Amino acid sequence: xxxxxxxxxxxxxxxxxxxxxxxxxxxxxxxxxxxxxxxxxxxxxxxxxxxxxxxxxxxxxxxxxxxxxxxxxxxxxxxxxxxxxxxxxxxxxxxxxxxxxxxxxxxxxxxxxxxxxxxxxxxxxxxxxxxxxxxxxxxxxxxxxxxxxxxxxxxxxxxxxxxxxxxxxxxxxxxxxxxxxxxxxxxx
Amino acid sequence: xxxxxxxxxxxxxxxxxxxxxxxxxxxxxxxxxxxxxxxxxxxxxxxxxxxxxxxxxxxxxxxxxxxxxxxxxxxxxxxxxxxxxxxxxxxxxxxxxxxxxxxxxxxxxxxxxxxxxxxxxxxxxxxxxxxxxxxxxxxxxxxxxxxxxxxxxxxxxxxxxxxxxxxxxxxxxxxxxxxxxxxxxxxxxxxxxxxxxxxxxxxxxxxxxxxxxxxxxxxxxxxxxxxxxxxxxxxxxxxxxxxxxxxxxxxxxxxxxxxxxxxxxxxxxxxxxxxxxxxxxxxxxxxxxxxxxxxxxxxxxxxxxxxxxxxxxxxxxxxxxxxxxxxxxxxxxxxxxxxxxxxxxxxxxxxxxxxxxxxxxxxxxxxxxxxxxxxxxxxxxxxxxxxxxxxxx
Numbered sequence: 001x002x003x004x005x006x007x008x009x010x011x012x013x014x015x016x017x018x019x020x021x022x023x024x025x026x027x028x029x030x031x032x033x034x035x036x037x038x039x040x041x042x043x044x045x046x047x048x049x050x051x052x053x054x055x056x057x058x059x060x061x062x063x064x065x066x067x068x069x070x071x072x073x074x075x076x077x078x079x080x081x082x083x084x085x086x087x088x089x090x091x092x093x094x095x096x097x098x099x100x101x102x103x104x105x106x107x108x109x110x111x112x113x114x115x116x117x118x119x120x121x122x123x124x125x126x127x128x129x130x131x132x133x134x135x136x137x138x139x140x141x142x143x144x145x146x147x148x149x150x151x152x153x154x155x156x157x158x159x160x161x162x163x164x165x166x167x168x169x170x171x172x173x174x175x176x177x178x179x180x181x182x183x184x185x186x187x188x
Numbered sequence: 189x190x191x192x193x194x195x196x197x198x199x200x201x202x203x204x205x206x207x208x209x210x211x212x213x214x215x216x217x218x219x220x221x222x223x224x225x226x227x228x229x230x231x232x233x234x235x236x237x238x239x240x241x242x243x244x245x246x247x248x249x250x251x252x253x254x255x256x257x258x259x260x261x262x263x264x265x266x267x268x269x270x271x272x273x274x275x276x277x278x279x280x281x282x283x284x285x286x287x288x289x290x291x292x293x294x295x296x297x298x299x300x301x302x303x304x305x306x307x308x309x310x311x312x313x314x315x316x317x318x319x320x321x322x323x324x325x326x327x328x329x330x331x332x333x334x335x336x337x338x339x340x341x342x343x344x345x346x347x348x349x350x351x352x353x354x355x356x357x358x359x360x361x362x363x364x365x366x367x368x369x370x371x372x373x374x375x376x377x378x379x380x381x382x383x384x385x386x387x388x389x390x391x392x393x394x395x396x397x398x399x400x401x402x403x404x405x406x407x408x409x410x411x412x413x414x415x416x417x418x419x420x421x422x423x424x425x426x427x428x429x430x431x432x433x434x435x436x437x438x439x440x441x442x443x444x445x446x447x448x449x450x451x452x453x454x455x456x457x458x459x460x461x462x463x464x465x466x467x468x469x470x471x472x473x474x475x476x477x478x479x480x481x482x483x484x485x486x487x488x489x490x491x492x493x494x495x496x497x498x499x500x501x502x503x504x505x506x507x508x509x510x511x512x513x514x515x516x517x518x519x520x521x522x523x524x525x526x527x528x529x530x531x532x533x534x535x536x537x538x539x540x541x542x543x544x545x546x547x548x549x550x551x552x553x554x555x556x557x558x559x560x561x562x563x564x565x566x567x568x569x570x571x572x573x574x575x576x577x578x579x580x581x
């Protein structure tokens with residue numbers, strides 16, 4: 001994994017989906033190589049990484065503060081791999097003696113079900129945010145505005161907006177955790 | 189299991205050399221949540237992400253990434269979809285929204301005989317008969333809802349609407365002026381008309397036909413966009429000419445043929461069912477003589493020579509009899525036709541799946557019914573709103 005640029009992480013922390021896409025494009029090749037060796041199924045690799053990426057995305061505000069972002073990203077992914085093995089040991093090729101290329105495995109749809117649930121929880125949580133915080137969050141996510149821009153439009157300080165966005169994310173993460181969808185910020 | 193034993197097992201797992209016994213032991217290990225931390229630490233130590241890579245595949249990962257960054261978006265705003273209940277004269281209006289379902293009981297009571305029927309919330313109804321008539325003076329008439337009878341009289345020609353078909357009759361001598369009318373169909377409508385010389389024209393969705401209300405001495409000239417099927421009334425003294433996009437012309441004596449010239453299709457196809465026609469590419473100044481069963485293909489830039497091939501003509505004119513018909517058609521071709529009939533925009537979330545379709549589909553089906561038919565061929569779709577669908581792989 002290459003040394004990740006601070007600037008990219010800062011942009012991601014502000015909700016820049018394009019910056020996040022660039023990061024993922026950079027880390028997917030090596031992460032999927034490691035996970036594939038643990039599960040030996042392409043659809044499982046996809047499920048695991050999808051969950052890991054959601055976790056990372058939902059912690060985006062923390063990324064610039066990480067001392068070793070690469071190490072953390074790998075840890076999150078390995079944690080997600082454990083979760084998958086823990087839940088799906090019966091599905092894992094490695095435990096059934098099947099070789100990695102024993103035919104095309106059919107997708108179970110589990111990944112999308114989980115994603116759908118996560119989405120529902122988050123949508124409900126967004127509705128429960130206090131009005132001002134909700135408004136700021138929506139301006140950031142739906143309209144894709146940067147903190148400075150939101151601050152200017154609402155006549156607030158950009159520090160206030162950044163805090164509100166972090167508080168909103170904290171709340172959303174808490175909701176995911178309550179629903180058993182996400183463990184706390186692990187091992188950093 | 190101590191750490192050394194576990195490390196050995198995980199090393200074997202990573203190398204793909206796990207014995208049956210090792211598989212059982214490791215499986216038991218990971219099924220206990222308390223081992224999470226130990227597992228993660230050992231795998232972390234044993235792997236170096238900087239030394240191995242599987243190349244990034246756009247088509248696999250872009251949909252995943254897109255889904256991930258959309259998980260924390262607010263729920264879309266509830267939308268209103270109107271559904272016409274055509275079977276019973278009274279219309280029921282149902283309001284649908286995501287997560288909320290509102291039923292307007294008052295309105296429903298107007299439709300006393302309405303029988304409960306399963307409706308897909310977001311279904312999209314098929315197109316119907318209808319068109320817009322533009323008269324010579326620029327005024328327009330919507331032909332969907334007008335009753336039977338004479339709807340206009342221009343320069344000695346009566347325009348009659350009869351059972352959804354437009355009929356031009358010239359009862360007496362005309363004043364000799366060339367007066368042009370246009371019938372155009374939006375997406376979701378098709379229409380039939382009879383021109384003053386008795387020529388019958390079927391107009392497919394998103395198409396138009398421009399013609400004089402009375403043909404002059406010497407020639408009969410019309411122009412077309414989109415798709416139309418002609419049954420030209422025989423008149424050897426007055427050749428019938430169809431211009432397509434001012435660049436291709438079909439000359440006819442008395443014959444049945446179909447022109448498919450949608451601007452979003454890659455080529456213009458002219459198919460001859462009966463009789464004889466000559467097709468001219470006016471830009472290249474060249475032509476081709478067609479005999480029944482021939483299809484002439486002109487590329488939409490009009491730069492290539494006219495191509496000719498033999499086809500099963502029934503398939504090309506199935507649309508006028510209420511069928512979609514596909515012969516080894518790719519998904520995009522299928523979707524372009526559905527888009528015109530159901531008046532929807534089609535988005536492809538990730539490239540265009542490579543699939544081929546053969547067969548016929550009834551055009552009176554709803555979009556969901558048609559798409560479910562296609563789904564058997566593993567097309568995944570989502571109805572995003574009353575006029576938009578997205579295709580997934």
